[in-house]
Amino acid sequence: MVDIAAYLKRQQKDGRLRQLPELEHPDGGRVRLSAAGPDLLDFSSNDYLGLSRHPLPLVAAADALSRYGTGAGAARLMSGDFALHRELEAALARLKEQEAALLFGSGYLANVGLIPALVGRHDVIFGDRLNHASIHDGCQLSGARLHRFAHNDCNHLEDLIKRHRGGKEALIVVESLYSMDGDICPLAEVVALKERYGCRLLVDEAHATGLFGDNGAGLLAAEGLAHRVDLVMGTLGKALGSYGAYVAGEQRLVSFLLNRARSFIFSTALPPASTAAALAAVQLLADEPELRRELWRRVEIFKSGLTRGGIKAGLGPSQIVPLTVGDNQAALDLAQRLRQRGVYAAAVRPPTVPAGQARLRFSVTNHLDHDDLSAASAIIATELQKC
Template structure:
């Protein structure tokens, strides 16, 4: 590959990525050097826990006691009591027998999927699944069949034709990170059972927000006991870093012996683990965090509609407004930045060609008044330009 030519082509198409040089003066704010603060609509810190006093105290105490890192992989000498306590708390949250920590959501998916299936097996994946899921499928070497987003009729057709006699895995997200919509979990679970497949559900963007205790959309639908593996992250609503998978105890023992991204990776730092443990506890003790978020989401969506935005704004805290081309999305993001709003232009290959968008995440860092004012600005800049759905 000619690297210079690749970069030039990406630049011409409006798809060249550059790291933004940002300062973070406060929760819900970002700042480019020498500029005014911007309201941050690109963060996944939905509950605002990254600056919660309890997480800060617990992380600081663990940092003081155990130092900055775990020192090695957990199968060597990096296994801490904090890790075991967090896994027990996550298993209880997800109504599963056990859980296993990973360094990130990406590491979790590229470790779990190749552990479960290989080149004689088959995977059925929603077309809009995260890149980490697809990379896990590639590493597995299994036959991959993609079905149209949330299309259970096509999924069943593929199962009828390609299920085969060896291992079969269905992979979905419960809440899709770029579209903000829900998976039809009950239908997918029914198909998993009908065709004798394993089912992996990625709840990265749902954990902490849905269900009576913030366990996620599976819990809200009373389906936790009918799913084989539930994966999630610690770096979104839980305000930290890392990831986990929850499943039956035997499955977790299997992954400890098969998931290479767990076996050969340094364990999560103690301070990060302690913060996550505190975050899981807060889901039960401070349910008002979720209530406040959904009130903010309602304010933001209602204000967008009042401003003339006609797109379907979806059921979640993630609100994408599709503008079409990559350059149009970059221009829209720049106009909003000039008016005090930071919303990242999401472009291919993160989303399909022709469906570049601005993705707005509502968090507890932003007040109802800020959200209402921002929505009016967004509507004035994007009204008439946004289009419903993906192209």
């Protein structure tokens, strides 16, 4: 039996004890640590395009709330199936250039449901070492033999496939954009390996959907690879500004998951208001491409400011900018100093990142204006020099 007191004490000593920050949210780009506290610039949000506060999703959610109530009331396979769910699934399938899509309660529920549905204890999984915890947990729940390859290393992936593929069902799992490092998967190489060795491929586009490609469909679409993957999943709670998740693929695979994925079968359906907001957000991706262009302008302003401030580390190709300090306590101290200067960014520590790689992870969003980003980047660069 776990010694709970000893565990908490050890977490505290190692600088790994997690506590809720108890934030107030005066608007989309600011947080407060108390009702009376000062506003802090929020660099921890994944609401990249600012759609959680956009008028169209707000109106759509309010209309669905008044028409259908606060919740779906049951699982989809009982009486919780709404026309809104089916409309959103159709819109997501079109966005992802797939035949069909299926909604899940969250990205975590999607990954822990669909991976065990696809493979079992006689099968094999090849996963990037930096895959999200939900992917890792889904792999563990499946009972399949998991082989993890060095991050974004396709030579290592191919070597593992050659040694362990055999005649078993084989699944490769990657993220198109990695949430803690902000870097991009070599998708074309992974797809080529999947095809060469007859594996199935699942790509998690949680942090890429809405931001990349002509219509915001994500990195697979941007690289012309959407039709060459088996399944793509993503969330509704990041760039789409709502809540929930989806998986998209061939109709037969989606029908299979509807019958097999336990986290779908046994979960209450998404609330109508969240579903309507996400549906409006998907439409906005096509109707307002300026939202994406404006985000990338903001990303450039932020990164340029860090570079001018003396940050020489590579700042990556995405809206996620990790600044690694290494030591857990050093990351906590840096986060505290930044809060005192009006910047909020959470310290990310193991097991979310590997041991010795504690960092602050900065997300650029459309909630932060150009002046905010310039001022914050100067503050961050100055404080980072003290680590």
